[in-house]
Amino acid sequence: xxxxxxxxxxxxxxxxxxxxxxxxxxxxxxxxxxxxxxxxxxxxxxxxxxxxxxxxxxxxxxxxxxxxxxxxxxxxxxxxxxxxxxxxxxxxxxxxxxxxxxxxxxxxxxxxxxxxxxxxxxxxxxxxxxxxxxxxxxxxxxxxxxxxxxxxxxxxxxxxxxxxxxxxxxxxxxxxxxxxxxxxxxxxxxxxxxxxxxxxxxxxxxxxxxxxxxxxxxxxxxxxxxxxxxxxxxxxxxxxxxxxxxxxxxxxxxxxxxxxxxxxxxxxxxxxxxxxxxxxxxxxxxxxxxxxxxxxxxxxxxxxxxxxxxxxxxxxxxxxxxxxxxxxxxxxxxxxxxxxxxxxxxxxxxxxxxxxxxxxxxxxxxxxxxxxxxxxxxxxxxxxxxxxxxxxxxxxxxxxxxxxxxxxxxxxxxxxxxxxxxxxxxxxxxxxxxxxxxxxxxxxxxxxxxxxxxxxxxxxxxxxxxxxxxxxxxxxxxxxxxxxxxxxxxxxxxxxxxxxxxxxxxxxxxxxxxxxxxxxxxxxxxxxxxxxxxxxxxxxxxxxxxxxxxxxxxxxxxxxxxxxxxxxxxxxxxxxxxxx
Numbered sequence: 001x002x003x004x005x006x007x008x009x010x011x012x013x014x015x016x017x018x019x020x021x022x023x024x025x026x027x028x029x030x031x032x033x034x035x036x037x038x039x040x041x042x043x044x045x046x047x048x049x050x051x052x053x054x055x056x057x058x059x060x061x062x063x064x065x066x067x068x069x070x071x072x073x074x075x076x077x078x079x080x081x082x083x084x085x086x087x088x089x090x091x092x093x094x095x096x097x098x099x100x101x102x103x104x105x106x107x108x109x110x111x112x113x114x115x116x117x118x119x120x121x122x123x124x125x126x127x128x129x130x131x132x133x134x135x136x137x138x139x140x141x142x143x144x145x146x147x148x149x150x151x152x153x154x155x156x157x158x159x160x161x162x163x164x165x166x167x168x169x170x171x172x173x174x175x176x177x178x179x180x181x182x183x184x185x186x187x188x189x190x191x192x193x194x195x196x197x198x199x200x201x202x203x204x205x206x207x208x209x210x211x212x213x214x215x216x217x218x219x220x221x222x223x224x225x226x227x228x229x230x231x232x233x234x235x236x237x238x239x240x241x242x243x244x245x246x247x248x249x250x251x252x253x254x255x256x257x258x259x260x261x262x263x264x265x266x267x268x269x270x271x272x273x274x275x276x277x278x279x280x281x282x283x284x285x286x287x288x289x290x291x292x293x294x295x296x297x298x299x300x301x302x303x304x305x306x307x308x309x310x311x312x313x314x315x316x317x318x319x320x321x322x323x324x325x326x327x328x329x330x331x332x333x334x335x336x337x338x339x340x341x342x343x344x345x346x347x348x349x350x351x352x353x354x355x356x357x358x359x360x361x362x363x364x365x366x367x368x369x370x371x372x373x374x375x376x377x378x379x380x381x382x383x384x385x386x387x388x389x390x391x392x393x394x395x396x397x398x399x400x401x402x403x404x405x406x407x408x409x410x411x412x413x414x415x416x417x418x419x420x421x422x423x424x425x426x427x428x429x430x431x432x433x434x435x436x437x438x439x440x441x442x443x444x445x446x447x448x449x450x451x452x453x454x455x456x457x458x459x460x461x462x463x464x465x466x467x468x469x470x471x472x473x474x475x476x477x478x479x480x481x482x483x484x485x486x487x488x489x490x491x492x493x494x495x496x497x498x499x500x501x502x503x504x505x506x507x508x509x510x511x512x513x514x515x516x517x518x519x520x521x522x523x524x525x526x527x528x529x530x531x532x533x534x535x536x537x538x539x540x541x542x543x544x545x546x547x548x549x550x551x552x553x554x555x556x557x558x559x560x561x562x563x564x565x566x567x568x569x570x571x572x573x574x575x576x577x578x579x580x
Contacts, residue, residue, distance in 0.1 A: 021082040022074050028086035029066045036062050036093015042330040043101035054100060058115045062093050065122035072126045076133065077443035081376060084442065087369045088420060088435045092118055092428070094362065095421030097330070098342070098349055105336040110423045117425035121432035128436035135440050139384045142195030145188040152181035152188065153231070157238055168241045168415065180426035182235070182244045186251065186395050187430060187437075193252055194387035196224060197259040201383070205260055217264070228252040229272045236276075240286050243414030247398055249273065254394040255387055294412040312339045316348035316407050327355030342423040344415050347407050363404070366419070370397045373438045379445025389441040392434045 037059040041048065047055060066089045073080050096118065100111035132138075138145075156162035156169050163171040163178060171178045197204070204221045232249035235241055253269040280287040289308035296302045297310040297317075304311070315338045322328065335341040335349035342349075351359040373393030377386045396419050406413035417427045 020074075020078040022070070022078060025073070025082035025085060026070055028083065029070055029089060032086040032090035033059070033063045033066055033093065035090050036097060039094055039097035039330060040100055043097055044104055044331055054111060054115075058093075058096050058100070058111070058118075061115050061119050061122075062089060062096075065089075065119060069122060069126055069129070072129050073439060076129055077440055079443045079447035080439040081372050081442035081446070084369065084372050084435060084439055087365050087372075088432070091362075091365055091369075091420040094350075095346070095418075095423075098335075098346055098353075098421070099423050101331055101353075102335055102342045102349065104331075105334075108342075110342050113425070114423055114428070117428050120425070121429045124429055125432040125436035128433055129439060132437070132440045135385055135388065135437065135444060136382060138191050138388070139195045139198070142192055142199075145191040145195070149185045149188040149192060152185040153235060153239075155181045169239045170241045170244065177425075180424070182239075182241070183426040183430035184433075186247060187392070187433060189248060189251060190255070190388060190391040190395060193224075193255045194384050194391055197255060198383040198387055201259045204256075205262070217262075222268070224252070229269075229276065233276055233280075236280055236287070237284070240284070241415070242287060242290060242412070243402060243416035246402055246414060247395070247416065250398045251391060251395055254398065255391045258390050258394075259383075259387055290412045290414075294409065297409060312345065313407070313409060313413055315339075316345050317409065319348045319352040320408070323352040323355045323359075325356050327351075327353050327358050329353060343417055344403075344413075344422070345407055346418050346422050347404055362421075363400075366396070366400050369435075372442070376438055376442035376445050380441055381445075385441050385444060389438055392438060395434065396431070 037055070040055050040058055066085070069085060073085065096111060096114050099114050103109060103111045155172050158172075161172050161174075162169055163173045165171055165178075170182055171180050173179075200221070204217055228249055232245040235248065236245040249269070249272075253266060256265045256269075257263075277287075281291055282288075286308065289305075293302055293305075293308060293310040293313060297313050299310075302310050303314060319333070319335060319338055323333070327333075330353050333349070333352040335345075335352055338345045338348055347359070350362055354362070370393045373389055373396070377389035377393065380386055380389065399416055399419055402411065402414050402416050403418050405411040406416075417424050419431045420428065
């Protein structure tokens with residue numbers, strides 16, 4: 001029976017709780033593993049009876065790895081997005097199948113190495129999910145991430161460690177195996193940019209002179225952009241890698257635009273790109289050769305030039321055109337005619353054998369993955385998490401754009417790899433770690449938060465918070481008074497209280513009026529970094545997966561208001577983030 005006093009019952013006030021949707025994830029994982037294994041069989045059905053263990057081993061690695069990751073997500077991040085993991089498993093499985101298909105015609109063993117790296121990458125992703133209980137701890141290593149990024153980018157330049165392949169010095173050789181540190185550097189750079197911009201975005205937005213409708217940023221606020229530009233130029237000059245230079249600088253431009261919504265930063269960034277590109281094309285021969293191969297790809301002289309010719313680009317375009325709308329079928333094309341078909345040009349291999357429809361389906365999977373990353377960024381409450389999730393998603397879409405734009409001759413070919421699909425252990429490892437971080441952030445964004453009437457602990461923390469604000473205000477006023485005394489000179493300091501600041505009150509009067517003093521600005525991330533301790537029945541309780549988020553005195557005050565409105569016995573359950 002409903003209440004006759006007009007106050008809704010607690011059951012009527014409670015909103016439906018967000019569902020973990022782990023069963024949905026499990027069903028989609030079964031479908032994703034089936035797609036990968038099925039594609040691996042279709043490239044050469046005769047392999048089933050030949051005793052080749054590749055299909056069985058790759059299927060077991062994908063299936064067992066997906067199941068273990070599903071269990072880790074269920075235990076440590078059960079409210080994570082249910083679509084991210086199946087999409088990544090499907091892309092990884094399709095990549096293994098195409099690499100295996102190319103190995104059959106080129107007598108290579110890249111597919112076996114890719115399966116091994118898939119196991120390593122899935123293990124790394126599981127460890128990240130297990131130990132990264134709260135993504136906000138990464139904010140503590142903002143500047144450590146910057147130093148680590150610099151170290152990773154310098155490693156290929158060290159004598160005896162760095163290795164030059166195909167004219168680019170971006171690899172290191174350890175134990176006979178090569179690794180590309182720049183792939184990990186894109187993660188650490190994203191962490192640094194997210195931490196820096198979430199802390200300094202107010203200065204970037206509000207400081208600086210206004211020129212018409214545009215507010216120009218101050219020079220010192222532009223220093224990180226110049227630093228990112230110099231890093232990109234350094235990678236281009238010393239490592240001779242155009243793709244990584246574009247990726248690093250594009251990452252910073254994307255994140256600063258997401259943080260400020262100012263087009264002026266994009267304009268400044270594009271001007272720097274134009275200046276750097278013009279300078280590089282005039283000074284560095286390998287950049288000029290890339291531009292010439294892009295602009296004059298069908299010129300016979302450029303086509304036959306070695307090295308730096310356009311034969312790879314043209315053969316890739318012919319492969320895409322021969323695929324048509326429906327494709328030649330898995331195992332029926334000739335992707336082996338394109339150099340580096342299993343890494344740089346794997347998109348053309350899919351276009352030839354799956355056609356425009358199949359390639360569009362693959363690109364749609366990437367679109368869904370990136371959209372889920374941005375969905376996690378929208379759902380989380382702290383600015384650092386928003387920027388980190390959006391930045392890591394931007395890394396994937398930027399890398400995919402550079403790859404697809406290069407093989408279709410929209411932009412110069414750069415040599416970047418397709419995320420999750422191209423042969424290469426370092427790329428696969430870094431992208432799986434990115435997926436794990438996005439899953440951790442989406443868990444924070446989607447999990448429910450239980451609220452209730454304010455407790456004694458809430459009241460005590462509100463009092464301490466207000467006392468700290470008053471003390472900070474007093475300290476600021478006293479510092480301003482001291483600076484004013486120093487500026488007015490010894491004569492003025494001999495007569496305390498003589499100076500009349502704006503408002504008609506003396507300095508001493510302002511110092512003893514904390515209730516009317518200006519309250520210093522408080523960063524908006526306080527809600528995410530200073531949670532109130534959990535309490536007993538009747539108050540706010542910790543979530544079963546970790547401490548509740550957003551426990552600031554401001555939110556405690558909102559619970560006081562809620563208590564006054566509904567009485568001491570009411571409670572309410574709210575959901576953070578809509579249903580996916």
